[in-house]
Amino acid sequence: MSGGTGESRIPAAFESEPAFVPYLAAGDPTFEASLAYVEALERAGADVIELGLPFSEPIAEGPTIQQAVVRSLDGGMTVERYFEFVAALDVDVPLVCMTYYNLIYQYGDEEGPEPFVERAAAEGIDGFVVPDLPAEEAGPLRAACDAHGRDLVSIVAPTTRDDRLQRLVDLSSGYLYVQARLGVTGARASVSDRTTESLARVAETGTDLPRAVGFGISSFEQARDVIAAGADGAIVGSALVDIVAEGHAEDRPPEETAAELEALGRELKEGALAAAEPEASQAD
């Protein structure tokens, strides 16, 4: 594990080319297999990895990720084990901890999020996405991130009006997580018009934060299309978790599942890159 307590490495990850940002729940379905899966995604070309710390009440997740959370918790995942997991990971890309606020809030002896951020930073976490923490409640976590040189990634929803959008832009660092459509996480067939509209609205704020689009991306074409629509990265969760779930259900060897993850990861990364090539985006 190459992280540490320096500055977040996230901004650099979006500089050179369209980013592929995969999500997996840490420890799904076991500690060891999950390490192999995350490492496979780095090999596939991941630029940033969102690493879920499972919470018992995942109110913003669809059934796919909810089941991943259950598998991970059933496999013995705890906050301490999560940090051990991060420490044990052999990847070089930036890591974003995706979890719910209560786990951050409860950690350590002091009140508030600072102890969690400090520990996470020490283990190599570069930033945080917290789905149940809107701008209204994010002050303490933002302060802790600042104190430890970490990024706080906010989610921009299709329903986010302009006044809220500006507030989120002001609050965030690292990148903006642009929610492709209403609903919860989960793979879908096509990319909605609202994605294009959301990206345009973010652009109008004048922010230079990278925008990564998530919710429903599962294929080369979708990854290509969101980049073509103006995104700087494609976030993919449920489509990858589906592979983990299937491997678990079918009792496949972890290396087989890892290979599948790597293959889909490559396809998605190529989709993201394809949009950057002028011919590909014109042909669409």
Added chain:
Amino acid sequence: MSGGTGESRIPAAFESEPAFVPYLAAGDPTFEASLAYVEALERAGADVIELGLPFSEPIAEGPTIQQAVVRSLDGGMTVERYFEFVAALDVDVPLVCMTYYNLIYQYGDEEGPEPFVERAAAEGIDGFVVPDLPAEEAGPLRAACDAHGRDLVSIVAPTTRDDRLQRLVDLSSGYLYVQARLGVTGARASVSDRTTESLARVAETGTDLPRAVGFGISSFEQARDVIAAGADGAIVGSALVDIVAEGHAEDRPPEETAAELEALGRELKEGALAAAEPEASQAD
């Protein structure tokens, strides 16, 4: 059948000696068997026979007689069949029709009890006992009985206060049915103090109507005791119906059941007579 439209033969039945007044439900369990049972009771020494005309809602009956009513109705008993039954009976003692008021009230084309009484008189019925017809509602039936020379027997209950008692005495003819205790029909082990008290209260009215005691009499001793207490007759229902019910349940030949009825009837009649012999009543 030796009845007819002359005067009621009931008063004469109590003149010579303590009377034995058995009850059976007509048609229980079949028309033919029931004829034989009634006739067996006459052979046993019955002085008056109370012949039940089954009604679907026998609110004053205990379970024993209620079941007899069900058997008789299931066997096809109707008001018309009842009259045929009375006509077919080969007995010489007076017959009292015991039934509920609705059957009396509904009979014939005209309103009121008169058509029923007329027909019953024609077939040989001497009187009526109607458990759901208190003095308050008995006017029309009393008038019809008068018109056709029939008796209306009233029930005197342990709860009947003196003012009501006088009214019942005034209303009744043939005999008074003195209810031995509170409750409904059904065989019991002993004769209550209230029987003695009721008989005394009836005596105080100065009436010369015979008093027959019913409710719970089932043995020689009980028949003897009620007569000794001042009654002019002992009414026995459930103890006899029990024999019919048992014969039916055990599928015995009717003649066997008839013989049992006759045997118990003789015992009861002897009990009634025993009280009249000075030694027996002193010995008690």
Added chain:
Amino acid sequence: GKFGDYGGQYVPEALMPAIEELTDAYERYVLGNEDGFMDEFRRRIRDFGGRPTPMGRADQLSERYGTEVYLKREDLLHGGAHKLNNALGQCLLAKYMGKERIVAETGAGQHGTATAMAAAHLDMPCEIYMGRRDINRQRPNVFRMRINGAEVTPVEVGRGTLKEAINETMRDWATTVETTHYIIGSIVGPHPFPSMVRDFHRPISAETKRQSREAFGRLPDAVVACAGGGSNTMGIFSEFVDPRDSDPEGVDDVDLYAVEAGGSTLDVDEERGVAPNSASLSTGTEGVLHGARTKVLQDTDGQIMESHSVSSGLDYAGVGPELANLVEEGRVDAVNVDDDAALAAFHRLSQTEGIIPALETAHAVAYLEQHDDPSELGEYVVINVSGRGDKDLAAAMEETAGRDLPNAPEMDVFDGEGLR
């Protein structure tokens, strides 16, 4: 004790002294408010029972029928039906009379549960007779009675239904009459029961008058109530036929509709002695049943017929003598709706007004749908919602499943199991 030719006291002599005593108590305590009896009754039916019950406009039914439909909400009375008015009143009266014990019969269990509640509230021992078959069919109501501390005595004879339970309760009363009061559950039985039960339900009517004047400034044009024995019916009709409150003006102009259970058909199977309906006002004949002369479903001999209704609370071969007389006098219109119409109305009221009615009540609601032109009933129509339908859920869904009702909800949400 008579209503025209109807009513009377056709009971065994042994009970007559108790009936006389009760008549005396009714006159002194209920009619005369002796010892403040009625004051206490009014206080307890308010604080314990929840009177007054509201009356509210049925927005969607009003639109559907082109007339202003109001619902008088007896379903909100404690226990879930109007029954408590009477059970509490009689239980309190028994206490004033010095009785030590309560008995009652119950069929579907509604009167039994109301009686058990009232007896617990007033700390009176209570025994409820119930047919074995009914006990096994109406388990939740048996639970309720037992939980309220009542004895529930199974009646094993016969078919094990209401009729046998009535006989058994009569037997108990005939034995224990000196210390025990028998709470009859409807406006049936010998005098004074029909009058007394009506009077305990009279607040329904008095409130309806007052609430009508508050809601739309005058009395309604029509009042519609279901009729089995008829206690909710006379409860809401009484102040319109025999006003005792301070403002009797205009009561004669209010049309009154008693909606009977038409069952599957109004025809009678004389051969089997079965009436596949409970429409004794519409199709019955004069007879004597359970202590009173009234309209009765009976064969030509006078044997009482088995009645039928999808609603167990209407499934009775007789009807209150006062109601029989009011129909004969033309003051009340006896109408009826069949099982299908009642079930459809059960679903309609549930879906459009958010009130799941008792199947009894559904008959009253169905009458508007059955009417060719409900607006002819007048500008303001009040329906008596006599009880709630929680007790009928399983029965209603089972009955619904076997019929082709356009508004029946699907129950496919369940996981391949039966309806219960």
Added chain:
Amino acid sequence: GKFGDYGGQYVPEALMPAIEELTDAYERYVLGNEDGFMDEFRRRIRDFGGRPTPMGRADQLSERYGTEVYLKREDLLHGGAHKLNNALGQCLLAKYMGKERIVAETGAGQHGTATAMAAAHLDMPCEIYMGRRDINRQRPNVFRMRINGAEVTPVEVGRGTLKEAINETMRDWATTVETTHYIIGSIVGPHPFPSMVRDFHRPISAETKRQSREAFGRLPDAVVACAGGGSNTMGIFSEFVDPRDSDPEGVDDVDLYAVEAGGSTLDVDEERGVAPNSASLSTGTEGVLHGARTKVLQDTDGQIMESHSVSSGLDYAGVGPELANLVEEGRVDAVNVDDDAALAAFHRLSQTEGIIPALETAHAVAYLEQHDDPSELGEYVVINVSGRGDKDLAAAMEETAGRDLPNAPEMDVFDGEGLR
């Protein structure tokens, strides 16, 4: 939106605009009575819901405890519990906001049935999410919702209980938020829900004040209510902690007791992450759950524990943030009684007062029995009878059968069959 350190809005960004819109609507319509919203709410909760509910003296409990015990009868509200206050209020608010559809989650089904009733009454399409396991355990409530015309959507994931249903409803709302209102069923969730739900239940408290003055000339010395999420609790407490009516005098002298479900024990199985109770006020720690910071049953990591109570309506790992704050401030006493005590109280109230309470309510009743000297609570004690127990009959009898309760009724009246 905060109650001391508690409360807040911990929800996904996608929902925040809807939350802001709802906050605005709450302030305008509920607090400001814009367009006569509150007038219509008051009219409908009166005519449709049955407000005011009565408050009556519990004669036998008063004697037992040597203090005057009064019962506030929310069990008489339409639907059988206080729940309708909130369901009707929010459904009406959704209508004023121009929403076209209602969603709600339900565990035992009480909030779902109240919501289905309110939605039918106001002609709003309604979808209720309910865990598969709960659906199969709570069939009568599923019937009621379907009969009222609501869609009931089984949630198949996880244990198939309330927690999964909440997640699924959140998902629906996150997808349909522009046209749909999510009716949360207690004083939990993000602002403005805790304040808004409390305000729709506020009539309980206002009536209790008025009825106390009518019944005994002053405010009570103590008010006792059960607390799960806490909606009936804050409903009856609100006018004593934050009086808005015209007569606030003396409210500070009224002691307030929130009775939590002690379950089988207050100890927590940290290893298994299970709390065999639902006493989050008594034993929980500060945390963030379902949109608000409050007292939560959680392990040291912050994972939410499985809670337990014999009463499914109290079986929740959190509690309303306002109540958490009032306990912290010392204004409300958090106490608790265990499953056994609650079941004994269920039978006691049924037998002595003729009121079968919900198992939730039984906890409030049990507190007096658990108290060393109930007369120390003061001269006048009001218990909030938050709901009726009809929904709990089978559960209560099953739970009773496995325990040694001195006042449990025998159920030998049944004919050799099981309890259901």
